[in-house]
Amino acid sequence: MCSQTFRRYLLWCANEHIEFRIPELMSIAQMFNIPIKWIDKPKEDPYVILEMQSEDDARKLMSRSMLVRSCYELWGQGDTEAELHSNIKSLPENLTKPHLVHEKTFMVRVESFNKTLRLSEKLKKIESLSYLPFKGSVNLKNADTCLHLIEYYGLHPNLIPEAPYRIFLGRWVVEGQRELIDKYSLKRRTYIGSTSMDAQLSFIMANYAKVQPGEVVVDPFVGTGSILVSAAHCGAYVWGWDIDYLTLHARTKPTRHSQKQRTAGESISSNLKQYGLEHRYMDVVVMDNARPFWRGIPYVDAIITDPPYGIRESTERVGTLREPKSNEEGTIQQTSAPHFPSKITYSLSDVFRDLINFAATHLVIGGRLVFWLPVIREDYHESLIPSHPCLELLFNSEQVLTVHSSRRLITLYKTRHPQKGETAIAQVTDLTAKFREKFFQASLMTKEERAFMKSRFPRDKRGQGLGYRLTEGKVKVIKMDAATM
Numbered sequence: 001m002c003s004q005t006f007r008r009y010l011l012w013c014a015n016e017h018i019e020f021r022i023p024e025l026m027s028i029a030q031m032f033n034i035p036i037k038w039i040d041k042p043k044e045d046p047y048v049i050l051e052m053q054s055e056d057d058a059r060k061l062m063s064r065s066m067l068v069r070s071c072y073e074l075w076g077q078g079d080t081e082a083e084l085h086s087n088i089k090s091l092p093e094n095l096t097k098p099h100l101v102h103e104k105t106f107m108v109r110v111e112s113f114n115k116t117l118r119l120s121e122k123l124k125k126i127e128s129l130s131y132l133p134f135k136g137s138v139n140l141k142n143a144d145t146c147l148h149l150i151e152y153y154g155l156h157p158n159l160i161p162e163a164p165y166r167i168f169l170g171r172w173v174v175e176g177q178r179e180l181i182d183k184y185s186l187k188r189r190t191y192i193g194s195t196s197m198d199a200q201l202s203f204i205m206a207n208y209a210k211v212q213p214g215e216v217v218v219d220p221f222v223g224t225g226s227i228l229v230s231a232a233h234c235g236a237y238v239w240g241w242d243i244d245y246l247t248l249h250a251r252t253k254p255t256r257h258s259q260k261q262r263t264a265g266e267s268i269s270s271n272l273k274q275y276g277l278e279h280r281y282m283d284v285v286v287m288d289n290a291r292p293f294w295r296g297i298p299y300v301d302a303i304i305t306d307p308p309y310g311i312r313e314s315t316e317r318v319g320t321l322r323e324p325k326s327n328e329e330g331t332i333q334q335t336s337a338p339h340f341p342s343k344i345t346y347s348l349s350d351v352f353r354d355l356i357n358f359a360a361t362h363l364v365i366g367g368r369l370v371f372w373l374p375v376i377r378e379d380y381h382e383s384l385i386p387s388h389p390c391l392e393l394l395f396n397s398e399q400v401l402t403v404h405s406s407r408r409l410i411t412l413y414k415t416r417h418p419q420k421g422e423t424a425i426a427q428v429t430d431l432t433a434k435f436r437e438k439f440f441q442a443s444l445m446t447k448e449e450r451a452f453m454k455s456r457f458p459r460d461k462r463g464q465g466l467g468y469r470l471t472e473g474k475v476k477v478i479k480m481d482a483a484t485m
């Protein structure tokens with residue numbers, strides 16, 4: 001059952017963000033240098049079986065995992081009860097004995113996934129384990145040794161089989177970090193906006209980026225700073241920038257239905273203070289990502305960001321569409337009038353090109369860039385992923401948003417500094433750039449997307465406000481007045 005120096009563990013996972021599970025575990029293992037032998041990585045089932053060298057390694061892995069609920073030392077498994085028991089009976093004594101001694105209290109718990117078992121059924125299953133050499137006394141509240149018999153009845157609530165597909169017996173070792181989802185929930189966050197990243201995904205992003213204590217992490221599209229919060233929780237010093245002064249100063253319209261006005265206490269720094277992380281907050285700057293003013297040296301350990309897709313926030317950069325005036329000799333005239341920068345559309349291609357270029361220049365070697373890439377699912381191809389000669393693709397995990405659209409969490413890591421004279425250019429193709437256009441194509445809109453449009457552009461009580469209209473197969477956002485309604 002176990003190889004020489006490795007022990008086998010069962011990780012019971014959350015039944016969500018399934019594609020993110022293995023990359024998250026791989027990143028944490030790399031972060032702590034934990035050697036792992038993968039035994040079973042089912043595509044859909046909510047568990048992973050792997051081997052690690054020590055319980056210490058298992059604890060380290062779980063100290064960061066958002067997607068694993070519980071970790072067990074695996075004592076047996078089988079497709080049938082008979083197979084499970086024969087498996088347990090063949091266990092080497094040195095695995096079980098130390099945990100079943102006189103001095104240690106114990107308990108056995110029966111759990112079933114996708115089926116509710118009666119108490120009498122559970123008791124029968126516990127009794128079926130009576131051949132194990134239990135010596136200590138039972139403690140149902142706080143036992144030293146907790147054995148879990150887990151029965152797996154598949155994922156479909158309408159197709160529950162009579163007998164389980166798989167049964168496991170494991171000794172509970174440690175829980176993952178799922179309690180952070182509630183602790184850092186946006187529901188209780190001091191300052192949020194319409195595109196704040198939810199706590200679970202923010203932590204997953206920090207894990208993909210291998211954020212560790214003392215590192216420097218930056219978010220170039222920082223918004224309300226939700227990504228900074230998770231990176232700071234992982235011990236990093238955090239900073240970022242955003243083009244929107246009002247967002248950075250918490251002067252935008254409140255997004256909570258119950259709130260009429262922003263309160264004085266709302267800010268990115270107060271978000272960090274809320275969790276006792278203010279000492280990790282460096283600052284935020286109002287800056288256009290298209291015109292960065294940082295010195296060109298590598299000093300960032302990780303870049304974690306959610307760039308604007310142009311759906312719920314505008315994608316703009318500083319610039320003007322007006323041609324610069326030139327005099328008769330053809331040289332551009334300097335004007336002494338004060339210049340107020342106007343904003344022009346920041347195409348998705350440029351957003352990603354600038355981001356990748358920044359990463360190539362400013363990341364330390366081995367540093368990671370983790371960002372979301374919006375895609376229209378039927379147009380998606382790997383060639384759409386922005387690339388750079390100094391950055392290598394590590395992970396590419398899809399989060400489905402609607403029937404037609406998704407976003408992909410892309411992780412690149414820096415292999416070398418750009419050579420002298422080498423121009424860092426990201427290869428962003430046109431299809432990505434057309435995301436917004438396609439997202440709003442009425443013919444592609446689902447019921448959910450229409451509902452989203454309604455919530456994004458609600459009509460106010462007086463019959464005025466922004467609404468949307470479907471015309472010629474396209475969605476048009478329009479100003480509503482009594483006459484248009």
Ligand SMILES: C[S@@+](CC[C@H](N)C(=O)[O-])C[C@H]1O[C@@H](n2cnc3c(N)ncnc32)[C@H](O)[C@@H]1O
Pocket residue numbers: 193195196197220221222223224225226227241242243244247287288289290305306307308309313314315316317318346
């Ligand atoms: C998806 S939101 C990020 C939300 C953020 N993760 C949060 O938790 O609030 C994208 C952000 O990019 C900003 N942005 C758009 N264009 C920009 C530009 N040219 N330079 C810098 N930031 C920009 C927007 O103001 C917006 O806050």
